[in-house]
Amino acid sequence: MKRFRLNLVLLLCSIIGLSAIATWLFLSGRVPQGIFAVIAVSVAVVAVMALVRKLVLVMSVFVKSLEMNDTTARFDIGNDDPLLREMSASMSRIVDIYRSGLSQLETRKLYYDRILKIMTHEMRNSITPVISISSDMEKHPEKYEGENLTEALGVIRSQSEGMKRFLDSYYRLTHLPPPEIAAVDATLFFERIETLVAVEIKERGLPPEVCRYTVGQGMTLNIDVSLMSQVMVNLLRNALDAVAGVKYPSVSVTASLSDGHPYITVEDNGSGISPSIIDMLFQPFVTTKPGGSGVGLSLSRQIVRQHGGDLRLISSPHGAKAVVILI
Secondary structure (H helix, E strand, C coil), X not given: CCCHHHHHHHHHHHHHHHHHHHHHHHHCCCHXXXXXXXXXXXXXXXXXXXXXXXXXHHHHHHHHHHHCCCCCCCCCCCCCCHHHHHHHHHHHHHHHHHXXXXXXXXXXXXXXXXXXXXXXXXXXXXXXXXXXXXXXXXXXXXXXXXXXXXXXXXHHHHHHHHHHHHHHHHHHHHCCCXXXXXXXXXXXXXXXXXXXHHHHHHHCCCCHHHEEXXXXXXXXXXXXXXXXXXXXXXXXXXXXXXXCCCCCCCEEEEEEEECCEEEEEEEECCCCCCCCCCCCCCCCCCCCCCCCCCCHHHHHHHHHHHCCCEEEEEEECCXXXXXXXXX
């Protein structure tokens, strides 16, 4: 396949030239020489067909590779021809994109399979007591009077509310709106966060000064205020939970620029996060809190990534740090 276009042009010129010579020879009465010229034309035609067939064969292998999900195939069909070299590179890139697509599809399948298993497990756990009690009430209505009736209805209500909370968490995770990004003064944004978190601090019985905020002077954030507020409140809730039992609780929020990018940290002096679960905490419905939904960190990372950034967790024996990197 080397010098494909050059060989093809030469062969086509040969066919045209030899056809003209053969015609002239026959018209001149030189039949034997004309026959040899026709044979030469036939050889050139066969050579063109063989040359084109090689290209068609490579394209056929390419298509069959995609059809058979063979993502290891590579194509080199003309190192000395710029056009074919670019074509072979494009074919290899298509295979790479196809492989990446298959990998993402498989990852998403595993992700949704896992969520489906969790949802099935949670809903079964929630609805089984409801079915059991309601069935017993139907069979033995005389047992359910006074306190017994109140207790039974309380269980049904509690389980139903738990199921609704779980489904609400799933809805929030799967119906996240696209961010409406605008330039926001960082100082004003964190003043808003401080106001929102003051309620959380009071509910936990922590001192008002437990959270300290340090914001770079004149700093601007390109964010959706509503969505990013959710992120910061989620991270601060986690930090406040982590320091609830600490003698001198402390949570520090720092917003600065690193390599020209906004860099926000939420750091606490709690007991830290176990290395065995730190990578799992961003998975939906994974939580270490009693009664927690396991959606906060997953939702927060999803929001930050919609902003083109990332959310990371760092743990040490002296506490944990959540790092938000924006663009």
